[in-house]
Amino acid sequence: MRIKAFAEALNLRLLTDQPDGSDISVSGCYLGDLLSNVMAKVKEGDLWMTVVTNQNVVAVAHLMNVPAVVFLEGHQPMPETLERGNSEKIPLFSSEESAYGMAVRFHRFLPEAEGEGMP
Amino acid sequence: MRELSLHILDIVQNSIAAQAKNIEIYILESEEEDRLTLMFRDDGKGMTREEARKVTDPFFTSRTTRRVGLGAPMLKATAQACEGDVSVESAVGKGTVVRADFRLSHIDLPPLGDMVSTLIALVTGSRDVNFKYEHRNDYERFAFTTAEMREILGDLPFSDPEVLNWLQDFLEEGEASLKIST
Numbered sequence: 001m002r003i004k005a006f007a008e009a010l011n012l013r014l015l016t017d018q019p020d021g022s023d024i025s026v027s028g029c030y031l032g033d034l035l036s037n038v039m040a041k042v043k044e045g046d047l048w049m050t051v052v053t054n055q056n057v058v059a060v061a062h063l064m065n066v067p068a069v070v071f072l073e074g075h076q077p078m079p080e081t082l083e084r085g086n087s088e089k090i091p092l093f094s095s096e097e098s099a100y101g102m103a104v105r106f107h108r109f110l111p112e113a114e115g116e117g118m119p
Numbered sequence: 120m121r122e123l124s125l126h127i128l129d130i131v132q133n134s135i136a137a138q139a140k141n142i143e144i145y146i147l148e149s150e151e152e153d154r155l156t157l158m159f160r161d162d163g164k165g166m167t168r169e170e171a172r173k174v175t176d177p178f179f180t181s182r183t184t185r186r187v188g189l190g191a192p193m194l195k196a197t198a199q200a201c202e203g204d205v206s207v208e209s210a211v212g213k214g215t216v217v218r219a220d221f222r223l224s225h226i227d228l229p230p231l232g233d234m235v236s237t238l239i240a241l242v243t244g245s246r247d248v249n250f251k252y253e254h255r256n257d258y259e260r261f262a263f264t265t266a267e268m269r270e271i272l273g274d275l276p277f278s279d280p281e282v283l284n285w286l287q288d289f290l291e292e293g294e295a296s297l298k299i300s301t
Contacts, residue, residue, distance in 0.1 A: 035193060036120045047242065053198050059177030059189060 001025070003068050003091060005088045009087060009109050010102075012070060012093035013078065016085040024091060026067050029106045031099045035060055042066060048100050049095075058084035058092075120195060122232025123157065128240070129190030130159050130217055135245055139162025139214065146231070146254040148223060148297075154272075155203075155221040157230065166209040174217075175208045201225035235290040242286065243277045254297060261293035263299050 007014050027045035031098045032038040033052050042048055044065040050057060053075050061069050067093040069076055076086070077092055084090040095102055120126050127144065134142045139161035148154040163246070173179035175195040180188030193215060194217075195205040203220035221228050234254065242265055253262040268277075268286075275282050 015120065032120065035189075035196075052196075054199075056177050056189065056192050056196055063189075084139065088178075 007093060010070075010093075010095070010105055011097075012095050015071075015082060015092045015094055016090070018091050019091075020057060020092070022068055026102055027116050028110075029103070031103060039064060047106065049106075051075045051099075055084045057082040058090055059079060062088050065106075066090070068093060070102060072097060072099055090094060120197065120229060122151060122229050123197075124157075124232030124234055124237040126194045126197065127157065127159075127218070130157075130194060131241055133190055133217075134161035134163050134187070134215070135161065135248065137161060137165070137215065139163035141249045141251070143251040144253070146234075148231075148256045150223060153223050155223045156221045157217075159217040160214065162214040163235070165211045165215055166211045167211055168209075171207045171209040171215070175205055181200075184259065186240050191217070201228045224245055229232065235287065235295055238290055243281075243283070246277075247289070254294065256297055259297045261297055263289075263293070265288075 003014065003018050003024045004020060005074070006012075006024050007099065009010065011077060025045065026047040028043060028047070029049060030042040030046040031049045033050050034063065035056055038048065038050075039060055046066055047068055047070060048066045049070040049072050051072050053071060054080065057069055057077070058081055059073055060066070061082065061095050069085075070093045074092065074096045082092065097105065123147040131142060131144065141162045143158075143160040145156070145158040145160075147154070149155075170179075174191045177189055191205065191207070198205050198219045198221055201221040202225055203222060204253075205217065205219045207215065207217050209215040238252065249264065249266045251264045253260065255261070272282060277283065277286065
């Protein structure tokens with residue numbers, strides 16, 4: 001679905017420079033802050049939500065084919081992280097919500113999204 | 120990482136990939152200084168100053184199969200989360216020194232983990248490499264080199280079951296001696 005609509009639906013702020021017409025496709029979500037654990041468990045297509053802000057997050061997202069990352073509780077990614085998000089073309093979002101809040105929001109979102117052509 | 124021993128494995132793998140023949144692993148846990156230090160020295164092929172600077176960048180790797188190398192970057196992230204940092208010094212043809220410092224009392228410091236299994240894996244996994252290990256705290260010190268061990272063992276390989284038993288006991292005793300606090 002369109003990245004702008006996606007951000008609105010989940011009340012996210014887009015931090016990277018994705019062009020307006022960009023699409024994003026997520027099939028699930030994963031919440032985790034221990035990178036070694038995320039690498040073991042996250043699935044391709046999962047929206048990854050975390051409080052870790054260093055650029056390893058983008059490296060892991062790239063490696064694990066994660067379509068986008070949400071930084072929770074208002075944590076702002078470090079400058080290098082934003083740079084990497086842009087250079088690797090991985091959308092990065094910000095939310096004031098906690099992990100629990102975002103999980104509930106996402107759970108409400110996904111059933112609707114399926115009707116709009118989300119895989 | 121859940122344990123520092125996993126970081127140690129990652130960094131030593133880098134030394135092995137750099138074709139090091141001698142690898143030193145040094146662990147200091149000092150309550151007096153509220154500091155935990157890991158130091159690694161190898162005599163592998165080394166790096167240019169530019170490459171050494173980039174080692175902690177997750178998108179810098181000598182691998183050709185993928186563009187991401189996470190061992191040193193993750194160590195740096197853990198160190199910085201514990202009010203410490205990582206430094207890398209290297210010279211082409213001379214080898215590399217990696218140092219990581221952590222505030223010992225920091226709540227986010229992972230436990231050291233199972234150094235006995237880690238050392239057994241390293242020693243038995245790399246036949247051509249000579250390891251020098253030192254683990255110390257404010258009171259005790261446990262150190263050994265595999266070169267000294269090989270002198271005693273002669274032709275017996277580390278993979279020999281009796282040697283493995285002996286190695287396990289030796290390492291367990293050594294690591295345990297550090298846990299006795301006064």
